[in-house]
Amino acid sequence: MEKLHINLDEKSYDIFIERGIFEEVGKYISKFYKKKKIVVVTDTNVDSLYGDMLLKNLENSGYVPSKVVFDAGEENKNFDTLTKVYEKIIDSGIKRGDLLIAFGGGVVGDLAGFAASTIYRGMDFIQIPTTLLAQVDSSVGGKVAVDTTRGKNLVGSFYQPKMVIIDPELLKTLDEREVRSGMAEVIKYGAIYDNEFFNYLLEKEDLKSSMEDIEKIIKRCCEIKAKIVEVDELDLGLRMILNFGHTLGHAIEKYYDYTKYTHGEAISIGMYEITILGEKLGITKTGESKKIKEILKKYELPIEDKVNLGDLIEIMKSDKKNISGILNFIFLSEIGKVEVKKVAEEEIGNKLLK
Numbered sequence: 001m002e003k004l005h006i007n008l009d010e011k012s013y014d015i016f017i018e019r020g021i022f023e024e025v026g027k028y029i030s031k032f033y034k035k036k037k038i039v040v041v042t043d044t045n046v047d048s049l050y051g052d053m054l055l056k057n058l059e060n061s062g063y064v065p066s067k068v069v070f071d072a073g074e075e076n077k078n079f080d081t082l083t084k085v086y087e088k089i090i091d092s093g094i095k096r097g098d099l100l101i102a103f104g105g106g107v108v109g110d111l112a113g114f115a116a117s118t119i120y121r122g123m124d125f126i127q128i129p130t131t132l133l134a135q136v137d138s139s140v141g142g143k144v145a146v147d148t149t150r151g152k153n154l155v156g157s158f159y160q161p162k163m164v165i166i167d168p169e170l171l172k173t174l175d176e177r178e179v180r181s182g183m184a185e186v187i188k189y190g191a192i193y194d195n196e197f198f199n200y201l202l203e204k205e206d207l208k209s210s211m212e213d214i215e216k217i218i219k220r221c222c223e224i225k226a227k228i229v230e231v232d233e234l235d236l237g238l239r240m241i242l243n244f245g246h247t248l249g250h251a252i253e254k255y256y257d258y259t260k261y262t263h264g265e266a267i268s269i270g271m272y273e274i275t276i277l278g279e280k281l282g283i284t285k286t287g288e289s290k291k292i293k294e295i296l297k298k299y300e301l302p303i304e305d306k307v308n309l310g311d312l313i314e315i316m317k318s319d320k321k322n323i324s325g326i327l328n329f330i331f332l333s334e335i336g337k338v339e340v341k342k343v344a345e346e347e348i349g350n351k352l353l354k
């Protein structure tokens with residue numbers, strides 16, 4: 001069993017990673033939660049596969065669980081769903097001092113976490129992530145949010161869970177495209193922070209052989225994320241480096257109205273394109289884009305798209321999160337090291353298209 005501690009003073013918590021840990025979830029929760037009532041918030045996909053199992057596991061540990069299920073899909077990460085989730089939590093008799101479990105992928109973690117951070121002015125919650133992307137990224141670090149009609153994740157907060165329980169066995173039911181997409185975020189950690197980890201992933205034969213070591217791989221990603229979040233919980237500086245490939249990636253996702261690529265695939269293209277650009281601008285060591293290409297290809301992730309940079313720049317400029325008019329571009333100086341370039345909105349064209 002792999003255990004990590006994320007040190008945020010009174011908001012500190014543990015991350016447990018182990019194959020099969022899901023079956024013993026009650027034992028881990030009982031380390032800190034002594035009351036009986038628990039509400040599990042999940043989506044229809046996860047519920048149909050694992051909902052009953054989770055409730056049974058909790059009952060076997062003496063808990064009295066209830067379940068709130070909402071329709072799966074990013075399009076449901078909105079205020080309508082949130083209102084229904086609040087109402088169901090209240091109607092099921094859950095009180096402020098009880099526990100909420102966010103059980104699912106990134107959408108569930110974000111929405112259920114945001115519900116936990118706001119209902120009754122905040123109740124304790126834990127994360128049990130079920131996708132690779134959620135296991136290596138979104139379940140750790142306390143970012144919770146919902147989308148609005150004006151953009152994604154525009155309303156949210158930083159609200160740390162009390163514990164994260166990661167069972168790689170749950171990935172067995174995930175479709176391969178989703179696993180490959182999660183690998184894009186895994187590769188990101190190597191690219192921005194750990195050259196050795198990057199080479200380890202590069203030397204793997206294929207996705208299958210990486211999946212054999214997935215426990216170790218998830219642990220390294222969570223370790224890196226924990227280190228970054230411990231330094232910059234509120235995303236005011238260092239945490240930005242987690243957005244390597246994301247500024248371009250988000251624009252690509254948006255250009256295709258979130259239909260052509262998964263988040264991970266768009267980030268994959270974003271990481272390759274920004275590295276090419278970094279080399280062109282003399283920021284990134286020559287040859288690094290070749291390595292990025294090789295590793296992304298190994299995991300059968302896309303690296304290019306025909307959309308032109310000019311169109312993406314227009315989308316980036318209109319990003320509602322870009323309130324200060326400054327965009328942060330995360331370049332690699334070399335694999336394992338980054339350089340953040342702040343570019344004013346009106347300068348983007350000159351700086352990136354030269």
Ligand code: GLY
Binds near residue numbers: 141
């Ligand atoms: N997913 C990026 C972050 O947690 O900051």
